[in-house]
Amino acid sequence: MHLATHLPPRLRQTLLSPEQPNAHALFTTGADQLDDLLGGGLARGALHEVYAETAPDCATAAGFTLALALRAAGDRAIVWARQDYAGIEAGGLYGPGLAALGFDPARLILVEARDVLGILRAGAEAARCPAVGAVLMEPWGEARPLDLTASRRLTLAADQSGVTVFLTRAAATPRPSAAASRWSVRPRPSRLMEADAPGWPAFALTLLRHRAGLSRQTFDVEWDGEQRAFADLAPLPGPVAAVPPGGTLVEGQGALRRAG
């Protein structure tokens, strides 16, 4: 018993607390305000759902989910199960684009499934493998097989292996599930770079549900692929006023950043 106190802390933890459910650490998003509100971050080894607010926002939802997965996975592999229809509707995953978000595409295992059942199978299989960092599942549309039972199974698998599972939903309305957190995402005008060039991806988030019982609230965050971290953005004042067509051009050619 006294020996145990001389053991390295990690080993001691392993020996003294065997098989404790929900013992997974949290992962931070990197955005301080958001982390504070979430109580330190989101749960590892759990299921999180990200809904695209409208169907055309699916790329935004996928990007936000990938960013979360990157925070959760560390240096481990990421399994991404996509439905074929998502690829047709929203375009195929693009390696250089993944790299630009700070994700090494070599760590990606892409599973293309015909239907939702295939996605569930692949996702559950991957969620049971503790060597995987995160699992992304991207079905398309209202998917009947994705019911409460399915989400409970995924949560169980994630809890046992410590793999964080993300479910990206496009063209679907949020429904009750066993997810630890549920988000709704739409794009937010980005923080402009010099010469008014679009900047890093920015997201307007709505927290729909959190296991800790947090109330529904909204955040604006930006993903920095360089730091691989989110950053807080000030909320936009009211609805965004549309820039008159060609408004940036009126100021002259200098307003455009020229490349190439």
Added chain:
Amino acid sequence: MERWSKVKGRCGGPADPPLVLTEKVGNAVRLVALDRRALALGLVAGLTLADARARTPELTVDDLDPHADARLMERLADDADRWSPMVALDPPHGLMLDITGGAHLFGGEAALRGHVIQRMRCLGLSARAAVAGTPECARALARFGRAGVVPPGGERAAVAALPVAAQEAPPEATIALTRAGQKTLRQLPDRPTLPLSARFGQALSERLRRMLGQADIRIRPRRPLPAIAVERGFAEPIGRTEDIEAVVRDLTLDAIETLQGRGEGGRAFETAFFRTDGEVFRLAVETGRPSRDAAAVMRLYREKLDALADPLDPGFGFDLIRLSVMAAEPLAPAQADFEGRAPLADQVGDLVDRLTARFGRERVKALTPVDTHNPDRAQRHRPAAEASPSWPAPWLERLPDDPPGRPLQLFDPPQPIEALAEVPDGPPARFRWRRVQHAVAFAEGPERIAPEWWLTPANALTRDYFRLEDSEGRRFWVFREGLYERETEAPRWFLHGVFA
């Protein structure tokens, strides 16, 4: 001929009319296959159908179906795998088995020949078989002679009584030899080779030498030879799923024991299920790394069985199950970590194997960068089960602190949009995509990307790419195809990708 009887459900009784199969040769319909009664009536292959009908009005006639015949031969060849892994098709309607070193498993060459003929009879086919030292000798004996088993070195005596036609030389050569008084192959080997070659070509004398067992080439098997094969035959065919699974597990353990002895691990496993009626099912699983883990291989098999659209149909049962290790690689024993878990990379590899077994190689993918500036070709999909290239090209380099210059999701092919630009060379001020109007708030560009002239047709156009953000914050990657005035009068706009 016998396939026809089987398909039509007729069994050529003595009362039935003679049967001939015909094929259109040139402008005439000619007989190509005849049954015994037709032959007995003096009809021969090559006769036109009109002549045959004139002689024997009560003929049954049908068209020859060469494709169905070829399929039947393939099936028989699959089934013949049970006797030897080296099976080759021997056109037009023969099978060639290399039984070197394997005949004793079936009680010797004569007994094996008996097995083959018996099995063909069970399938409703009559077969002639011969065992000889060389493929050519066996073929000649089976087709032209009194078939049997030729003892080693007895090829010359065995073929001596065969007609010269048994050489299957071109007809002119056969006729010439017959006219020269060579009716059988008895004297031909004693003739000097040189004049024969000069008259009839090198191929004929080479073939003769092979028939006599003086020269030999091996057959080319239809299927790759396995590194290891283990099998179980059953006197009573089995059909229950549990039995089959138990047998496969036993076989896997056997194969893995052999692998262990060799210090190797299997990369590809194939199980063949031989059904009593001649059908053969094959299930193949692959692993990303050499493996000696019986449980993992069994798991892959179960995934594969689960994913089958039509489950293994045992019919009247399987009488032979064989497991082959198609590819093996050296594998050093690995040590698990302190808690008895395999290394992380191995666990991921196992996961990829399981996913691949269920979804197929082409659906479990990894991305490989391609060293090119053309965004269409900048990535390649490869099966995740394949090893990554040892020297990958870098993903597109970019400046530090630059926002993504490439979209997260790319459309292939690019989607046409209607765009309106204020300045001919400038970014669009608004565009319509999928019937939705987008007002562009901010833009960056152009990034001019020239086509790869060494790959694309000469008239490929330069593309000017723009990163756009619309008034709602959605970010797009669009391009204008063609430079104004220099390349095209009315350039078209495309949406190529969507940013996160």
